[in-house]
Amino acid sequence: MLGLVMANLSLFFLLNSSKSWYLKIWGLALISLLSIFQLYSPIFSYESVNSYMTQDSMSSILICLSFWISLMMMIASQGSVKKAKNSPKFFSALLVFLNLILIVTFSMTSILHFYFMFEASLIPTLLIILGWGYQPERLQAGMYMMIYTVAASLPLLVTIMWSGYKINSFSILMNSSLRTEILSADLFWSYNFLTFLIFTAFLVKLPMFSVHLWLPKAHVEAPVAGSMVLAAILLKLGGYGIFRVYQFFNFYSSTLSIIIFSLAIWGGVLTSVVCFRQVDFKSLIAYSSVGHMSLMLAGAFSNSSWGWGGGLVLMVSHGFCSSALFALANYTYEKTHTRSLLLSKGILLVLPALAMWWFLFAVINMAAPPSINLLGEIMIFPSVIFSSSYFILSLGLMSFLAALYSMYLYTASQHGGSPKYIKPFSQLNSTVFTLLFLHWVPANLLIAKSELVFLWV
Known part of the structure; x- marks a missing residue:
């Protein structure tokens, strides 16, 4: 897990150097292959991990997908990004920054840290849409995406802070039955209200019908790399968050x-x-x-x-x-x-x-x-x-x-x-x-x- 993070950091310096575009692609291809090998020996439980980052089968699959699609983005962007004078260097930096955020998001043991990294993924995506979008309407598309995501995420933050105060821990590793016993002791709380608070952010990111209007607008205005990363990786953050929140709150119907x-x-x-x-x-x-x-x-x-x-x-x-x-x-x-x-x-x-x-x-x-x-x-x-x-x-x-x-x-x-x-x-x-x-x-x-x-x- 940490090896992939270090590899991504080393790739950051490679992509921001004056090396050729093709050398950057080969560097990403090497990291992608390294992540695929991890699928053959993943950690399938939360045992024997440190207190900050861990990895199970679900997170290792999505980390592998992130690297693979990043490689595809570099290949697809050759025609549009590579021709500009200073564009390739900045684009490469954004791509690696996004990769680093995604790896950390998929590996956090703290639900609070996961929330902050989940929100941070919006920044490089927004910059890709605004920097390499096709039409002036990309400003409106970026505003739609930001308002939908940030507004829907605030209830989740309130819930995480409340639960952390109640159980004195933000760790996903904590015994889920004990967490449920502590949270259900609060008579003010109802599971219908809890459902609304914890799932709204992920349903917008997924997105679910009725909170999906930002997605077609963002896709139409985004460059090919922006559309690829939105569809292939960022929509998966919503699904991953739903699975993790189910585990953290030991949620039932x-x-x-x-x-x-x-x-x-x-x-x-x-x-x-x-x-x-x-x-x-x-x-x-x-x-x-x-x-x-x-x-x-x-x-x-x-x-x-x-x-x-x-x-x-x-x-x-x-x-x-x-x-x-x-x-x-x-x-x-x-x-x-x-x-x-x-x-x-x-x-x-x-x-x-x-x-x-x-x-x-x-x-x-x-x-x-x-x-x-x-x-x-x-x-x-x-x-x-x-x-x-x-x-x-x-x-x-x-x-x-x-x-x-x-x-x-x-x-x-x-x-x-x-x-x-x-x-x-x-x-x-x-x-x-x-x-x-x-x-x-x-x-x-x-x-x-x-x-x-x-x-x-």
């Missing part, structure tokens, strides 16, 4: 948690329907992310080991799939100079290689085999149905609509008449193939050794 459960499921159906009304590539992919995270939230609130394991698998698979789809949307924009589904027609005729990658990732997005997306849904569906049989209809609709909007995304952009705005003789280069291949391989081959991305072995 309340009336309000059932309402959140229902809102997550039916919100996923509604956002799937909203996808058909989108004409912007990035906006459609952003709304599909809300639908996928709603399914992950349902797994988390099902209070079952299958639901938690499936939720984690879905977080990892969505990280690979959505990151690749945003990269594809960016490459399509570079060729056609538009993100409109109405104007980008017939790419299959002139760029069949790009159309092939669109098809492969649209298939993963609809949870077709052999992707780990399918594995996550197979685990979540029974756990949700066993919680309540009333959710069968909404789960079936969500699965059907996910396949439908993925097909719509592919056919609307790749089929049809010949595109009018495409550059002549601009085929894909080897960098694009490398980036998309490195997304596709783990999203499909991890199913052969799925215990690496589960909560248990």
